[in-house]
Amino acid sequence: MQKEVLDDKKYNKLIVALSIIIPVAVAILFGVKIDVELPVFLPPIYAGINALTAFVLVMAFVAIQKKKIKLHERLIKFAIALSVLFLLMYIAYHMTSDSTKFGGEGITKYLYYFILITHILLSILVIPFVLITYVRAITNNIEKHKKIAKITFPLWLYVAITGVVVFIMISPYYV
Template identity: 80%
Template sequence: MSNQENISNDKKYDKLIVVLSIAIPLAVAALFGIKVDYELPVFLPPIYACVNAITAFVLVFAFIAIQNKKRKLHECLMTFAIVLSVLFLLMYIAYHITSDSTKFGGDGVEKYIYYFVLITHIVMSIAVIPFVLITYVRAITNNIEKHKKIAKITFPLWLYVAITGVVVYMMISPYY
């Protein structure tokens, strides 16, 4: 496939990437304003924190796979990472529309660290959406050179989001 065909194939997905990159954060924000009169068990947050931890491991294994030229394994792992991220998002939304948010109870330096990690996690989780989508599209359209370029940005962002999701949970878990 020529470079021009790759670019043309990428362009087909541009509108969908923009729509999803805007719609997902807006939907999550809007859903925080909705409360369903059904409280999900408190064990859901540790489950979605584990999903974040697994996502981090999968991302690292996918990176190792591609470094070792195991492209098919890399593709499978990256698809799995996307599925895990969607699963996390669905559980996160389900929990937060049915349960009150837990307030962080620490103080002093711990409080500042928690809010720094939380805020950077939230900002990066929004910012990583278009990066993941663009990176994935460039892979499925076989635009490998551009895929490699953006993956160098996407990988550390996504890994940061996955790891800090676990850190945020660990820091707030005593207050559930």
């Protein structure tokens, strides 16, 4: 039985809105400081979430290569949930703690900032890609879904992996 292809255009306004609102809200909340001490140190936790997200994305890729569509779907939903959880923890940490300065020197410093800047820029860029890819899947526009997923997957994977790398590189400088 062939599923009906639904119109994914009705989601465009929501995708555009979320793609703007999320980074703007993060930027605004980044400037808000709350005098609360969190019961846990969040950076290793959200770095772990990034690592798990990368693993789940690779598992989702393997699942779809093996034509395990339901497993792929569940894994992608889990990856999205992990990304949302990461974002919430990231915001909570930066609202309650001062930013840590990287203390490395020389080429390490330039490498760190290259990874950090590309991580931040691509984490903003990947939002509409993830949303569009997801919408094309749930509306059964599978050919369009496959086309954009070929872009979304490496972007999202890069963001997840570099989130871990950034944490590892800056972790010696946490106070």
